Amino acid sequence: MKVPRYNYAAQFDGCLGVLAERLRGMLEEGRYILSPEVESFEVEFARYLGCRYVRGVNSGTDALVLTLRSLGIGRGDEVITQANTFYATVAAIRLVGAVPVLVDADPETFLIAEDDVEPALSPATRALLPVHLYGKPTPMARLLVLAERHGIAVVEDAAQAHGAMIDGRRVGTFGAAACFSFHPSKNLAAAGDGGAVATDDAGLAEILCEQRSLGQRSQNDHRIVAFNSRLDAIQAEVLRAKLPRLDAWNRRRAELARLYRARLEGQELTFQRLDPGETHVFHLFQIAAPRRDDLLEHLRRSEIDAVVRYPLPIHLQPAFADCGWRSGQFPVAERLARSMLCLPLRPDMNEAEIDYVADRVHAFYRG
Numbered sequence: 001m002k003v004p005r006y007n008y009a010a011q012f013d014g015c016l017g018v019l020a021e022r023l024r025g026m027l028e029e030g031r032y033i034l035s036p037e038v039e040s041f042e043v044e045f046a047r048y049l050g051c052r053y054v055r056g057v058n059s060g061t062d063a064l065v066l067t068l069r070s071l072g073i074g075r076g077d078e079v080i081t082q083a084n085t086f087y088a089t090v091a092a093i094r095l096v097g098a099v100p101v102l103v104d105a106d107p108e109t110f111l112i113a114e115d116d117v118e119p120a121l122s123p124a125t126r127a128l129l130p131v132h133l134y135g136k137p138t139p140m141a142r143l144l145v146l147a148e149r150h151g152i153a154v155v156e157d158a159a160q161a162h163g164a165m166i167d168g169r170r171v172g173t174f175g176a177a178a179c180f181s182f183h184p185s186k187n188l189a190a191a192g193d194g195g196a197v198a199t200d201d202a203g204l205a206e207i208l209c210e211q212r213s214l215g216q217r218s219q220n221d222h223r224i225v226a227f228n229s230r231l232d233a234i235q236a237e238v239l240r241a242k243l244p245r246l247d248a249w250n251r252r253r254a255e256l257a258r259l260y261r262a263r264l265e266g267q268e269l270t271f272q273r274l275d276p277g278e279t280h281v282f283h284l285f286q287i288a289a290p291r292r293d294d295l296l297e298h299l300r301r302s303e304i305d306a307v308v309r310y311p312l313p314i315h316l317q318p319a320f321a322d323c324g325w326r327s328g329q330f331p332v333a334e335r336l337a338r339s340m341l342c343l344p345l346r347p348d349m350n351e352a353e354i355d356y357v358a359d360r361v362h363a364f365y366r367g
């Protein structure tokens with residue numbers, strides 16, 4: 001049996017005909033840039049999240065960069081995030097000229113270690129940038145109180161958590177702004193690159209329009225020096241076709257994750273902790289496993305598309321060598337990077353695939 005990580009055909013099941021017809025109209029009529037389709041997606045995604053504004057941009061990375069720029073964060077400012085995130089979170093902080101300040105990961109939630117955030121604050125701190133990693137919502141209550149008390153912004157990196165909730169409230173609605181990616185690997189996937197920023201702040205939403213579109217308020221009226229980074233109209237229409245199915249997909253992901261945990265019982269594996277009140281959307285199904293590298297090779301030989309997300313924590317990435325971090329500084333992030341393995345999880349997966357993967361894991365540890 002082959003167990004792939006993605007099945008794009010399944011994501012279009014039952015809607016490809018209508019979508020293709022809509023795309024044909026857009027292609028023929030030249031509705032390419034910030035077309036009504038982009039606006040419709042922004043309205044629909046804002047309604048889905050429960051926030052006032054969504055602004056579509058070119059990627060999740062750009063969503064982060066443009067948000068930080070729109071908040072006026074740049075040279076001399078510090079932004080706190082975690083050592084075990086994806087490269088883009090920290091690259092975005094550097095790209096606006098600010099200084100990333102890292103906090104270690106929590107060994108049970110695999111999220112930012114809440115207790116370590118306050119000690120990381122300094123007079124230069126301008127924002128907290130927690131990541132809802134692997135689809136698990138970061139508990140926001142304490143971070144929001146801390147940010148409020150120190151007069152700094154909270155920006156959510158929600159690139160892996162479309163639809164995740166805390167007590168029925170979507171992630172992406174807690175901070176001053178939240179950044180989403182629609183990279184083809186994400187729970188809500190475009191057919192290429194795409195991203196968005198969600199916010200309730202009308203002023204911020206307006207600045208974001210300038211930041212994504214050559215600094216323009218209207219054509220040829222350039223107010224600021226800015227990028228050209230807009231959500232592509234074709235991608236917006238693809239996303240509109242998929243958005244109504246997102247909740248069902250996320251529920252199926254959670255169901256399959258439960259099944260994995262049940263089937264994998266009996267091995268010394270660590271799973272990301274589940275907490276009451278949260279709706280985890282399992283962007284990735286992660287296990288921390290003894291002899292990880294050998295297990296990975298064993299699974300890949302069995303045609304199971306397992307991968308490591310992410311093999312090197314942020315503070316050890318060559319790109320950030322000039323930040324002055326050292327090996328051993330964030331021991332939990334390092335331990336997780338050495339032991340974590342991501343098993344395939346797709347909403348269209350069936351129980352037989354889960355059983356097969358679990359069988360192969362058990363076979364590996366039996367030797």
Ligand SMILES: *Cc1c(COP(=O)(O)O)cnc(C)c1O
Nearest residue numbers: 059060061086088089159181183
């Ligand atoms: C995917 C991702 C990003 C970047 O999104 P792109 O669309 O690939 O630029 C940022 N942060 C996290 C946590 C991600 O997983």
